[in-house]
Amino acid sequence: MAERADWREVLAQRRDPRHSNAEHRLILLGTAGGSNPKATRSGYANAVVVGDAAYLVDCGEGAHRQLWRAGLTLNPVRDPDRPAVRALFVTHLHADHVMDLANLLVGSWPPHVVDIYGPVPAGLPIPVFPPDAARPLAFPDAPTPGMRAVVDQVLRAFAYNINLRIADEGRTPVTESVRVHELDLGGGEIRGRDEASVAPDMEPVVVYPEDDHGVTVSAVLVQHAPVFPAFGFRFDTPHGSVVFSGDTGPCANVVRLAHGADILVHEVIDVELLARRLRQLPNYDAVRNHLASAHSTPEQVGGIATRAGVGTLVLSHLVPGDLDVTEAEWEARVAPCFAGEVVCGVDLDEFPLIR
16 A cells, blocks of 8 residues: 555646647656656657647657647547547667657557658667577577668557458548658668667758648667667757657757757656666676666756757656656756756646747
């Protein structure tokens, strides 16, 4: 009962989500990082809303539910007054960024084409830690699938459900509503998995040309070694610009991508606090090594925002992100390093895009 009381107390003390009546806005659908269960936050997911169109960035645990709570939809037939999702942009293929993919597609069953942008296949080898360790490959025939194979295999897992809905209910095949685009910002080269090679210096690349709502999306490679590729995304709209760092350690490419942006949504981690919790794991050394090198501390995030000259810095993908650290504590660690507005996000926060 103690743990049950703890999470209820945390929620009772947490501020309400920011609300905006703006037609054009950023919504934090979920603000927790990692795939472990959370009592007080949904998994990492975001929406950029421009008029009647919505664009998702990642779809962690709970994204499907949070999308509906936020007044958005993947199926406007069910509520034509809600902004409808046009595209999903996936920063990388760690589970906590795609956990609700099946829910979004099979649960909502979009009647229109939804474009999904994500990584190309990573290729081999997969680095191990420590380097001399012998680790087996699961699914050795296809161990590092890209976005296209991930979507295909997710839908195939629900083949019986999909075919029942088509045969018994007369639905159009949901497979016809998905269009996958694999992004290869590495020029087709299978790179090493060290920090320098996964995110070589580069200028942002347009991956989604300007649409009829004036929305353009650009991307860069970010430093989430050994993951490759991992992306950061920038949305430029007539009403303002929003940048998502994705999962990354300190990275010059993020500074370039976020230069002059109105809002930067950046991940943040407290490795020391998390390490105390993880010491009981048999793979503690490997987990700590990854967390320390492939994520960013509050102080590092503040420095990145300062160098980029952003207007507002929003902290999300919080690790740990449940009961351990308050929003005020996260913000206090960033504040000495960044003179602009700092907001530690909570689920369903809304930020207006006003230019």
